[in-house]
Amino acid sequence: MAKKLITLTVNGEKHEVAVEDRDLLIHVLREKLRLTGAHIGCETTHCGACTVDIDGKSIKSCTRFAVQHDGASITTIEGMAHPDGALHALQEAFRQEHGLQCGFCTPGMIMRAHRLLQENPNPTEEEVRYGIAGNLCRCTGYQNIVKAILVAAEKLRQPEAAE
Amino acid sequence: MLAAGGEDARPIAGGHSLIPMMKLRMAAPTTLIDIASLDELAGIAVGPAQIVIGAATTQHDMISSEDLFAACPIIRETAEMIADPQVRYCGTLGGNVGNGDPGNDMPALxxxxxxxxxxxxxxGSREVSARDFYQAAYFTALQPGEMITSVCIPRPAQGHGYAYCKLKRKIGDYATAAAAVTLELVGGSVRDASIALTNVADTPLLAAEAAQQLIGAPLSEATITAAVARAEAITAPSADGRGSAEYRTKMAGVMVRRAIALAQSRAGEAQPKPAMPSSSSGAAAGSAPTQTNDDGGKGKGGFFGWLKS
Structure with a gap:
């Protein structure tokens, strides 16, 4: 099948990548760009493990064709830590609050939580739960994930933690 | 492009119905036309008499619009019950109403x-009422080469009551049964009412007789019970993981009862209905001649009319 050359800016780095029309974005991110942070869980738009941030929206990258995002700016979990290697407040909070066990859902959880806190920096517990309804976790029972997001939200609201 | 591609060409916007169907090999379009970047297909225009929403407007955009919420709050209430946040960033009104999936929430609304x-x-361009659009599961009045470009909604009277009540097994699920209700109360009496049901037949259902039970009198246990019975009578749900047919019919009745109560609690004194222009085509996209839908439901078309059996 003929390939098309598309441009994706991922974590600030511009990539030109040849894709087939039918290539899903998650496959291009993982197999062509070797960014394996975003996971393939269900591949049916349910689990949210493949969630990445695209032009200010949380997107399940298993349910988009890569060609739909020619020219897009994408952030994946690999782009969340600071350039000096220090973890993002969400990553730090997930670690401190035990917001993960097996870790499979974590990249999607953090990318979704990131967008949620951009839109609502001071969410209630209920708003967090509603906001991450598209991300499934089979280990934690969500309790510590919700706690981690609330802790990160509080930290991100402090002026000295400005990102 | 859509016409040139023939029966196997499909527009794609959010793709959150079409791509899963393609993965399941239930759909195999040979040409996909990405319409998501066509700005003229997206946007919300709240006018004095009607609301026009572009087909490529996402559920997220509809939820975020304060103008839309002020004019017709039931749209936000319904959109917030669709799937999950990621899906709502992608899923569009045109896709939700156009693909004919009986599980979708917007068609009944x-x-x-x-x-x-x-x-x-x-x-050219033609207008089809949502009440005439659905023929069977995935079969609609849409013809090959045709797509929905916008949705025009008569603006509800100020002070109207509304509710969309949806029973689902878990967040993100399709409805076991759901009901949309709007009510206009004047001096304690029902001036107008409308009821429609989601996912309790192979098409959305307008429960016109049920609504008729409410009109012209104050809401009472007797009129509400009569409306619930008329609504239950038109359902024809299939038994599936969400429950038996009998259960889903009963739940449709429960959703109607709850939605009427919630709509009543939200209703103020309804203002006069906004006057509709003589033809709604004035605000519709495009200036092509309008023709009526004379299909009569015989020739089944639709977004997924080409589904593999």
Whole structure:
């Protein structure tokens, strides 16, 4: 099948990548760009493990064709830590609050939580739960994930933690 | 492009119905036309008499619009019950109403609100009422080469009561049963009412007789019970993981009862209905001649009319 050359800016780095029309974005991110942070869980738009941030929206990258995002700016979990290697407040909070066990859902959880806190920096517990309804976790029972997001939200609201 | 691609060409916007169907090999379009970047297909225009929403407007955009919420709050209430946040960033109104999936929530809401779908093809534009659009599961009035470009909704009277009540097994699920209700109360009496049902038949259902039970009198246990019975009578749900047919029919009745109560609690004194322009085509996209839908439901078309059996 003929390939098309598309441009994706991922974590600030511009990539030109040849894709087939039918290539899903998650496959291009993982197999062509070797960014394996975003996971393939269900591949049916349910689990949210493949969630990445695209032009200010949380997107399940298993349910988009890569060609739909020619020219897009994408952030994946690999782009969340600071350039000096220090973890993002969400990553730090997930670690401190035990917001993960097996870790499979974590990249999607953090990318979704990131967008949620951009839109609502001071969410209630209920708003967090509603906001991450598209991300499934089979280990934690969500309790510590919700706690981690609330802790990160509080930290991100402090002026000295400005990102 | 859509016309040139013939029966196997499909527009794609959010792709959150079409791509899963393609993965399941239930759909195999040979040409996909990405319409998501066509700005003229997206946007919300709240006018004095009607609301026009572009087909590529996402659920997220509809939820975020304060103008839309002020004019017709049931749209936000319904959109917030669709799937999950990621899906709502992608999923569009045109896709939700156009693909004919009986599990989708917007079709029954659009029937409840009396919406008109503007359907365009290379040969022109026509308007189809949401109440006439659905023929069977995935079969609609859409013809090959035709797509919905916008949805026109008559603006509800100020002070109207509304509710969309949806029973689902878990967040993100399709409805076991759901009901959309709008009510206009004047001096304690029901001036107008509309009821429609989601996912309790192979199409959305306008429960016109049920609504008729409420009109012209104050709401009472007797009129509400009569409306619930008329609504239950038109359901024809299939038994599936969400429950038996009998259970889902009963739950449709429960959703109607809850939605009426919630709509009543939210209703103020209804203002006069906004006057509709003589033809709704004035605000519709495009200036192509309007033709009526004379299909009569015989020739089944639709977004997924080409589904593999």
């Amino acid at each position: 659009m029937q409840c609100l009396g919406a008109i779908y503007v359907c365009e093809s290379a040969s």
